[in-house]
Amino acid sequence: MHILKILFKNAFRHKLRTGLTIISITIALLAFGLLRTVIDAWYAGVEASSAYRLVTRNAVSIIFPLPLSYKDRIRQVDGVSAVSWGNWFGGIYIDEKNFFANFAVDARTYFDLYREYAIPDDQRTAFMRDRKGFVAGRKLAQRFGWKIGDTVVLKGTIFPGNWEFVMRGIYRGRDPNADETVFVFHWDYLNETLKKAASTRVDQVGFYMVGIRDPARATSITDAVDSLFKNSYAETITETEKAFTLGFVAMSDAIITAIELVSFVVIIIILAVVANTVAMSVRERTNEYAVFKTLGFGGWRVAGLILGESIVITMLGCAFGVAATYPAAQIFGKAMGAYFPVFHVSPGTLLLDVAFSFVVGILAALVPIYRTLRMRIAEGLRMVE
């Protein structure tokens, strides 16, 4: 017999109590895991951003456009490998609740710059040939059951009218962080339509996507681009794609902080639950710990018995919690696909799960250990039944 066996037997002496505690930990860790995953999902765009891309926008605000003519000047900056551009279209598909991101992009350059979006060659060619064509991410197409050749109408909000598009391709993400819910169509189609309507918004670009050869030179290139347009009527701000995306995420900073806080509160609650269970069990067995001490079991062994029991309980709860997080995240991700294009349980979340469970196991045992070690044997032995 090993001391480990005693500790396991102790942990399951009160099957109901231990079971309930383990279930509590499981549920708490499930909640914790999902909350962390929501936060990760928020930052997924940042994670997915490429160090090889910069974004140039109007210095006043992203809602103000830049002239199309900037594209040639940006391309000439040393270190720039490619330039693409686009506009946030903001079209609505049937109903507002069907929200998804849709952009007018320069079709010739876009997919070369966004290598993480894999699109079959024939579909890409078909897209290039059709002025009204569009390409959608795999998840988006799945969500609305779109097939190649289907006609999709978006109601314009920024650009009024009903816009008709024909599905010409479906792209897949090359890595798990890639957003597969984006809708892109020809910027030329948008621009020509505006021209026909004699709009003042002709030849205006929402943002430039700038490919660079060497991420280490990103800072000097952003400076070079911005200095080109200094003192012009449309000054620019150029930043790495990461910084650009982070800027958007920062707008929901308060919500993320709140979610983060709640996720930690969950851990504190679970600490209270485990601490209570361990304290109760140890107190009931004061007499037995007195016997262990009488038989010559030293402080370390007695502490180990209590600590071990606490950790066995928390780690079992942790294991179940982690196991439950995956299917739960999958269901959650499906339901919230429109808001969180990427919803994966990250290794970091698992690591936090395990680390926090371990810490909870240790903290919960501290007071009972202290009490038991301080307990005088003669007094502990007196506490019979």
Added chain:
Amino acid sequence: MVVSISKLCKSYHRGGQVIPVLSDISFDIAEGEFLALMGPSGSGKSTLLNLIAGIDQPDSGSIVIGGVDVTQLTETELAHWRALNVGFIFQFYNLIPVLTAFENVELPLILTSLSRAERREHVTMALKVVGLEDRMDHYPGQLSGGQEQRVAIARAIVTDPAILVADEPTGDLDRVSAEEIMGLMDRLNTESKKTIIMVTHDPRAAKKAHVVRHLDKGVLTNAHSQDTL
């Protein structure tokens, strides 16, 4: 191992009040002696036994056992000393309910460097001495009081300590079981040469002892030896 107690004092403090329990106790216990401590409830018998067994500390005085003053040992040294020298038998057996009879007896051996096989051998031997080798896989809840106490005795002797201390070992048993236990204690004393210090209320149990000492309000009254048959 000779036990030599001198000028032992012990009091408890409760809410600023000092409750004297043992005052100026001095006596010797010879090697191989079977001593019974008797006296009214609250007279300090358990307290004295605990002090001798090294699970409590006196206010003053010394207890020298086999040349070691146990009152001077640190807690860790004392734990080690107990594991080597003293076997404990309690009124309520104090077995660990989630462990089998075998595992309960094996408990003190976990602290030794014995191999698994050696431990098994020792445990089987101890259970044989108390006549329970066929019950080794039973849990305490599946044993009678008398059997539980015999398992507890097996646990006390498995490390082969020189001294056995027993606090009312028959206090919770019926007459037949009590007699069995006393027979066993007697054998351990005569055959295995254990020094036994036993607190008891039961005159019948005390009969097995060589020496009976009476405590009254923390003071030792005269001892009388008795010849066992």
